[in-house]
Amino acid sequence: MSSGGLIVFASPAGGGKSTVIRRLRDTHPDWGFSVSATTRAPRSGEADGREYYFLSREEFVRRVETGEFLEHEDVHGNLYGTLRPITMERVQRGETLIFDLDVKGALNVKEAFPEALSIFLLPPSREILRQRLEGRKTEPPEVVERRLSRADMELALAPRFDVQIVNDVLDTTVAEVERAIAARFSEQPLA
Numbered sequence: 001m002s003s004g005g006l007i008v009f010a011s012p013a014g015g016g017k018s019t020v021i022r023r024l025r026d027t028h029p030d031w032g033f034s035v036s037a038t039t040r041a042p043r044s045g046e047a048d049g050r051e052y053y054f055l056s057r058e059e060f061v062r063r064v065e066t067g068e069f070l071e072h073e074d075v076h077g078n079l080y081g082t083l084r085p086i087t088m089e090r091v092q093r094g095e096t097l098i099f100d101l102d103v104k105g106a107l108n109v110k111e112a113f114p115e116a117l118s119i120f121l122l123p124p125s126r127e128i129l130r131q132r133l134e135g136r137k138t139e140p141p142e143v144v145e146r147r148l149s150r151a152d153m154e155l156a157l158a159p160r161f162d163v164q165i166v167n168d169v170l171d172t173t174v175a176e177v178e179r180a181i182a183a184r185f186s187e188q189p190l191a
């Protein structure tokens with residue numbers, strides 16, 4: 001299959017995926033970014049079709065039943081997934097495509113596209129993960145607790161990723177990510 005390069009990011013919630021990917025978007029406006037669908041409510045500043053496709057639960061489940069999802073997961077009671085038709089179309093066009101996924105979703109996409117580069121962002125410590133989740137102020141304390149309790153299971157899956165990067169100092173993290181991408185795709189320049 002011809003493809004420009006698929007790069008899959010995962011981490012526990014609060015691990016820094018959105019932050020790192022925002023930096024990549026700024027540096028590489030020509031790269032494509034996969035937009036997941038979710039049943040969670042939009043956060044302020046998020047737009048439908050840009051951060052996520054926001055679907056009702058009924059609509060999401062209907063599309064699961066018609067086989068429209070490449071992968072989907074129930075994460076903390078909300079459904080998240082990658083829509084198959086749009087993804088296949090972009091892959092076939094040879095786009096470079098970045099995925100921001102939960103850990104299990106990322107492993108599923110890697111299974112569907114073994115040539116993808118999978119990157120796991122590790123928090124420097126559990127305490128720092130807690131501080132970042134709390135500092136983000138996007139979810140109430142009980143949701144933070146649920147996310148932290150899922151983190152252990154997610155961290156245990158880190159060795160199944162091609163690359164693991166500790167997200168300590170953001171600039172260093174971004175530089176390491178850029179290096180991993182360049183190394184992986186050096187023989188096959190990115191579109």
Ligand code: ADP
Pocket residue numbers: 011012013014015016017018019020132133135136167168169170171173
């Ligand atoms: P995710 O998308 O993986 O859930 P975010 O990108 O929202 O995580 O990051 C969680 C919080 O941690 C955000 O408030 C973000 O600004 C902060 N953060 C991310 N990476 C770093 C870093 N290297 N140093 C300090 N704070 C960070």
